[in-house]
Amino acid sequence: MILATRSCFKAHLRSFASLASSQVNSATQSPFQVFDREVKRSQKDRAVARDGGNRSRTVDYVRNEVADRMIERFLASDIKRKFPSILDLGSGSGHFSKLLEPDRTQKVTMVDMSKLALGRDPDTEFEVQVERLVLDEEKLLDTIPRNSQEAIVSCLSLHWVNDLPGVLVQIKEALRPDGVFIGAIFGGDTLFELRTALQLAEVEREGGISPHISPMADPRDMSNLLSRAGFNLLTVDVDEVKIRYPSMWELLDDLRDMGENNAIIGRRHLLRRDTLAAASAIYKELHGEEDGTLPATFQVIYMIGWKPAPHQPEPLERGSGKTSLKKVL
Secondary structure: OOOOEOOOOOOOOOOOOOOOOOOOOOOOOOOOOOEOHHHHHHHHHHHHHHHHHHHHHHOOHHHHHHHHHHHHHHOOOOOOOOOOEEEEEOOOOOOOHHHOOOOOOOEEEEEEOOHHHHOOOOHHHOOOEEEEEEOOHHHHHHOOOOOOEEEEEEEOOHHHOOOHHHHHHHHHHHEEEEEEEEEEEEEOOOOHHHHHHHHHHHHHHHOOOOOOOOOOEOHHHHHHHHHHHOOEEEEEEEEEEEEEEOOHHHHHHHHHHOOOOOOEOOOOOOOOHHHHHHHHHHHHHHHOOOOOOEEEEEEEEEEEEEOOOOOOOOOOOOOOOOOOHHHHO
16 A cells, blocks of 8 residues: 655546446447547547646656556566566556566567557666557457467556456457466546545535546456456456545546546536535545545556466366365464
């Protein structure tokens, strides 16, 4: 868990988004349109364009922290082999890719829908060879051949795709047999403090609730989604990153500068000023710390899955264990 304090900018409403669950009918086409992908691309571009990219760099703290925790999993004892090349899906400016070292990887292909995000930082900030590819994550197989990738990673990008199960299928198809997928996605408890404050304020001032912060993945569903997509040897765990802010306004500004504005189709663009003021007061009353700061919780789901291959080890049958868990504990 990381605790930090952010300094201020002005406020507008921002929000996060994530899972649109579905039955997988196609690896390349989604029947669901929850998010406006063109709006999301534009939001990410504008976030990088502000102040020559300097403002977006100041809000890298969440993605950098999650990338650090992902690289720990990548370097774990059960992923010992080297991967000459890795595809970083939804890479942004390369938060995960910058942590790769030449002794494990020689090349990374950074894929993102935002050209400005891809080009924000120069190659000199990476220790491995970098290739940059502008591509919508929802259309991975339109450009990346099947059975071509040794490893695919995704750090905090898949919460914006319209059909998460379908994208997971595409990732599996793009991997070679025995290739690995390592990902991180925001979970359903992300920004629960902000959600409750906005909902209570809107009910009080406007008599109803609008979808300003969209649904996110349930940690309990991720193992099932990976299994349905065809992955083996699954590992799913949940962690939290907590940040302290001087007020709700700094949180909202940082979400905008991260490019995490609301992109739901049919979204309401603005809240009334008095509603936002009420939400700020409610946030402080319900969740304020003794030192006057406000906590914001980012729940992160980490997942690892392997594409099936004939030589992969098989899990033991249920009930075949010889060591009592009671004795271990």
